[in-house]
Amino acid sequence: MPGIKYFPYNLNVENKRIVVRVDLNVPLKDKKIQDSTRIEQVIPFLQDLVRRKAKIILISHLGRPKGMRNNALSLLPIYKYLKKKLSTNMYFYTGEINDELNTKSSFLKESEILLIENIRFFKEETENDEKFSKKLGELGEIYVNNAFSCSHRKQSSIHNITKFVKEIYAGPLLEKEITAIDSVIKNKKDPVTCIIGGSKVSTKIGVISSLIKSTNNIIIVGALANNFLAYKTNEIGKSLKEDNSEDIVKKILEEAKARVCKIIIPEDCLVSKSFEGEAISKNIMSIDKDDIILDIGPKTVSIIEKIIDNSNTVMWNGPAGYFENKRFALGTNAIAQRVSRNTKSKSLISVLGGGDTVSAINNSGLELSFTHLSTAGGAFLEYLEGKDLPGLSVLK
Ligand code: 3PG
Ligand code: MG
Numbered sequence: 001m002p003g004i005k006y007f008p009y010n011l012n013v014e015n016k017r018i019v020v021r022v023d024l025n026v027p028l029k030d031k032k033i034q035d036s037t038r039i040e041q042v043i044p045f046l047q048d049l050v051r052r053k054a055k056i057i058l059i060s061h062l063g064r065p066k067g068m069r070n071n072a073l074s075l076l077p078i079y080k081y082l083k084k085k086l087s088t089n090m091y092f093y094t095g096e097i098n099d100e101l102n103t104k105s106s107f108l109k110e111s112e113i114l115l116i117e118n119i120r121f122f123k124e125e126t127e128n129d130e131k132f133s134k135k136l137g138e139l140g141e142i143y144v145n146n147a148f149s150c151s152h153r154k155q156s157s158i159h160n161i162t163k164f165v166k167e168i169y170a171g172p173l174l175e176k177e178i179t180a181i182d183s184v185i186k187n188k189k190d191p192v193t194c195i196i197g198g199s200k201v202s203t204k205i206g207v208i209s210s211l212i213k214s215t216n217n218i219i220i221v222g223a224l225a226n227n228f229l230a231y232k233t234n235e236i237g238k239s240l241k242e243d244n245s246e247d248i249v250k251k252i253l254e255e256a257k258a259r260v261c262k263i264i265i266p267e268d269c270l271v272s273k274s275f276e277g278e279a280i281s282k283n284i285m286s287i288d289k290d291d292i293i294l295d296i297g298p299k300t301v302s303i304i305e306k307i308i309d310n311s312n313t314v315m316w317n318g319p320a321g322y323f324e325n326k327r328f329a330l331g332t333n334a335i336a337q338r339v340s341r342n343t344k345s346k347s348l349i350s351v352l353g354g355g356d357t358v359s360a361i362n363n364s365g366l367e368l369s370f371t372h373l374s375t376a377g378g379a380f381l382e383y384l385e386g387k388d389l390p391g392l393s394v395l396k
Contacts, residue, residue: 067123137164198318
């Protein structure tokens, strides 16, 4: 992306306080890390800064605690993980964003790291509050945004903070992600297929309507598909669905028709009576009132595989089912295998993004390869859409 100031690899950071925004928003279950990809990806830059004797202040969010302290969303497990991996003194700050924090950060010695507790415990973070951003900015002489995956958020530690630090840069991980996605956008070849799934329905539905303009096929899977199925008056039982999604689905289908972009939705699925239950394969017409749709079915898998075979570019965000229960990971794994196989054998260009998608791929136990695997989900889609991401414009 033109105009972005990247962190110069030879910048002298010795003895300087450097605030780094990272994305440590990893899936947790009972405070146990389910997938460490995002953490692993931030480690090399931190190691580099440690070696170069910077004093490092780390900021991240975890989940969506809505401005309130929430023990289940504490960064503590992630702090412990990082501390083990990084051979330096590392501290965890759980207090307020105030002078005490500033004093603590100024007492850091060379190569030491201070991780601030989940920044979204403070409502000012998501409000992009000026005073709060100033306090964060005053923690360092240099600010680095190394969280491409959060750069679509207009929030203090991503956006307004940049007003209050003299030297601001995009970090190497952010640079790597943007360079890879830019190259895919530049080199992409028709037919282009987008596979969109997952559960963050409201955030994705807008993106789809814009992808219609540049894509030949849009395959809708995961909980997202339930909105389309319900719109077509299918019974979806107790499956996850967003309220009042009918108008937007209607608009998407109309736009797709006008632009000759094919929208593919599941024809069969795997259902269960509970998330932990057994999988039953059903045609989409025969869902019962107490069924929950948790994966796409075998017929839909083979339809999708054929479309992948006929594509030259595939972009994918969001799993096809509730992969956390391996009975419902079949659709996600089948798509992953076909995309990977064609990337290797037929030079398919493939980009995948999103915390859950990456986690599903890593938990599949399969040997897979793609043109680019992005840590970003929402940011990745908005970037593909050609949107000006608030976190990136401030780095120019
Ligand atoms: C993500 O998981 O997509 C990023 O960490 C951003 O999280 P958010 O969607 O809660 O802002
Ligand atoms: Mg996410």
